[in-house]
Amino acid sequence: MERNMKEMRGSTSDIISNLPQSVKETILVCLPIQDAVRTSVLSKKWRYIWTKLPRLVFDDNFCRESTRKTKTELMMTIYQVLLLHRGPIPKFILNLSRLESCSEINQLILFLSNNGIQEFALLIRKGDPYKLPSSLFSCEQIRCLRLRSCVFKSPPEVKGFSRLLELVLYEVVVTADILSSLISSCPLLEKLSLKRSGNLDSLEINAPNLRFLCCGVPKRLPNSLNNLKTLKLFFVCFEEVNEISVILCLIRSSPNLEKITVVAPSTETVVVIYPVLELLEIKDWSGVSLNQLQVVQLGGLYGTRSELKFIKLLLAISPVLETMFIQTDSEKVVDEGLRILNEVTISTLVTSSRNQI
Template structure:
């Protein structure tokens, strides 16, 4: 029997060059998943692959490049060579570019790169620099008119007077940037399509007013005196943790603050949030004048007595709440001393006499000390939640753990509104949180 005839391509007896015949979109997909150095090296595969990387619409240049190379050149020299190749060889639009060079102390050719990107329809830009040498953005950066997504870390932002924002910007992420409150407000308000805003600011900021009619998600971390959310009608996700306290914080009207957040669905309040929301527990109303009818998820870190008052007020004011997470980081002695002088504990159950949490399904309580207000809260949630499926309680790991756990278990023996509620009290909290449906 004659052997089957070998398939031929071009020259007799040679196998088909499958790499060279891959569709263009497949080649681009492969190259965009490779580190830049490996993408450049694909030029040796065949003539059709030569300089394919030069037409990629997405490029990433980060610190991994310095770690993967084994030559003796300094990172600055390597970076300069790569920048030269990109600026001289790349052709066609470059829509996404990531530059993360926290390991470099000198930024050679960066201004030329920014100018190059501004001329190539850049839409998604990530610029991350070292904390010891913040990079001052050049004038050409503010001419990137096609920007949709922007991430800046350790940059100095000082736009020219003629700058009127990024008309197409959809998401903005600023981490440890140098910018005045006034300029930051202008940058946000001059970006009318902005939907997602992340601010991580280590420097102390003054008053910040957010005007963003299309904003849907706002995540703030930092140190600020006052935040005003005056024009955010579509805001559905809000995160307001602070890194440290500001004793001179200006206080807003707690009730009015939430009146402007009628579309809110997910609220996260962490350490220090109360410092620009309220001055103390006495200023927190029992219930908001306008209920949060869309709020479904509520996360809060409890550091002070005011945090408990805030949590109770917001739970009372959220008739459609589905998930509650609380982390207790207060000192047991501190809370006990403060609560002795307040009527908060005795009023917890009474203040919920006309409230039923008909949509609450999951509750997670971490770091519970077993003091009276926490036990009352556990009883309240069990007796007022007919749809409750899961309650996970992680007792604090401080002294007298067994006695604390026994107190918590006793509180869970109340008559539950939901026959399906699964209550777990354990130091294996993380395991149950990940495995319990």
Template sequence: MKGKQPAKDIISNLPQNIIETILCHLHIRDAVRTSILSKNWRYSWTRIPKLVFVEDIFEEEYEWRQPRNLMHLESKFLYAMYQVLLMHQGPILQFTCDMRAGRNRFLIDQIILHLSRSNTVTELKLQLNGDGHPYVLPFSIYSLQKLTYLHLFDCRIRHKPTFSGFGSLTTLCLRCVSIYGETLLRLLSKSPLLKTVTLSLFCRGEHISFIELLECLPLVENLTIANEWIDMCLFVEAGPQKLPSPLVHLKYVSLDMCFVSDHGLSLLSVLIKSSPNLEKINLQSRRYYRDELCIETNPVKLEDYSDIWLEHLNELKIEYFAMLKTELEFVMLILAKSPVLKKAKIVLDTEVTKVEEMMLSRMLLKLFLVKLPVSPVVEISVERLPGDKN
């Protein structure tokens, strides 16, 4: 009788590239623990190109051992991160740090400095909660010249006149970021390959021109702008406005603003007139963004925007629709100016009553009954926000 053949150790003999691929899909804590599997795995984690540090996950394991102490946890988390970076041997291509930025901010400075010296990072995400005190980015971040993706949350960007730009950057997301208008324009203009841009900012200094902003984004395909920055930072000069060179690549626009105000409509009009290939528009007009008194006392004349034309628009979504007269007229205008529109979704504000909802549905149905100029294939839906019990 033949003896049993020993089981083949498949895990220990995996090719190095497969091991690194597996490790990239693990949390860094678990990746380090794979050192005990075999000799082949012992130092493999030090060569993975993707490093993700999330403080909340670190806390989940640490809290059951010791009483919660935020300052102590933050120090331990940063120390663990720093140790991983010191032991890391290969190039770091993707780096994520999600944590509270407390008293140890100088250590975050040192980590960014460390990344800038190797200058291999292509994707950087800093999700920092400063509890009302944004983390001030060090100038060393400008040395990351190979960045293609940059995501910043709760940070302050300082102006650096000698900044030469992010020549490879294609995606920029700035959320809850404090920045001077001049610095923003320089950052955008020095990143000529930007395709996806998200701006939700606390803008400092004087207002900047919306036209000037758009001129910095000649290749943009997806543009998202949030309200607090629109109202506080951007202005549009009186009269019809249009970019000298159209945004021919722009396909998707998302604006979180009171779009039925004169200011909001002016911004939207500039975007539409300058974007001949626009395919999708997403508008949000939250209740705390709307100044209904201003709308009522200064009614918007939609005929001033009758020259817009959305030849390629196939999807429209409006959220927090409040049944204001200007909102209704705006929807009718867009429906009439979008010959190939396929889907129009209206999500009602919680203050809209059931009776008003029925009125809106009848009004939209009438468009087809009287054969007004509406896309023949459009599907119009009226919905309520999840959890709305009205």
């Protein structure tokens, strides 16, 4: 019996050890990097498989067993992995929740620039933004670049990334001129995502192959819409950040509005998210006044906090407002929401009376 068990174990070991190289690499790619390294002790045939992995991911799974390590110790661990790695590294992701900006990242990017990097993600989560080194722009084969909390300053001799297909910038410090120049120097660019990155109100995008664009809405348009008197918007979801951002941008950019109509869609699910409430804070509207606005029509409301804040905002910036008409579906509006809307209606009538006096 014991002999049979040994034979079975030996047989299983041979099956695992004799797997095709491509299958072994596929298995290791699915593992956290530290677990992939540990497979080197399985047998001689597994010893160096991990050193040829085309994809290196250093995220919170990587450092789950080293929570007490300093950022310098973490970087040294990453260096050790890179020094033992053999061959090109097409994909590299550094996304640690404890990672702060540090000079050690410069050497890491320099190493990757000499090892065929095609997809690079650097997501800084803590501390000051990281200043990108010039070595990043020598990554001629890069096809996908994702950056978070970085300072993007390209040297004048850089012509861009000739093979770049996707660019994602989140909380990146960059001027509109530099970004416009970079985009125009990436002739193959297909996807561009800009979130909370610099003051890009006047960004010029010259990308003939662009298929996907995601960007934050500016607070106001570069040029005011002085001749716009009536603004009508339908199917507006007050819980969607992008939709509310567009509305507020149009209102800020239209100082001579006389009438505003906003109709929400008839939906059963209403979930208010905090970023929307932040956008509607009255304190951020100092210096904005709709001195010509006389009529506001709001339809399809449910009495949510975001809707209430929007109403209060319009009341605060419209000194000559005469009429605010609020239409709700009494069968769908919850009791609390209906009570809130009634209170707002009363306050609106009081405000209108004072304006007439």
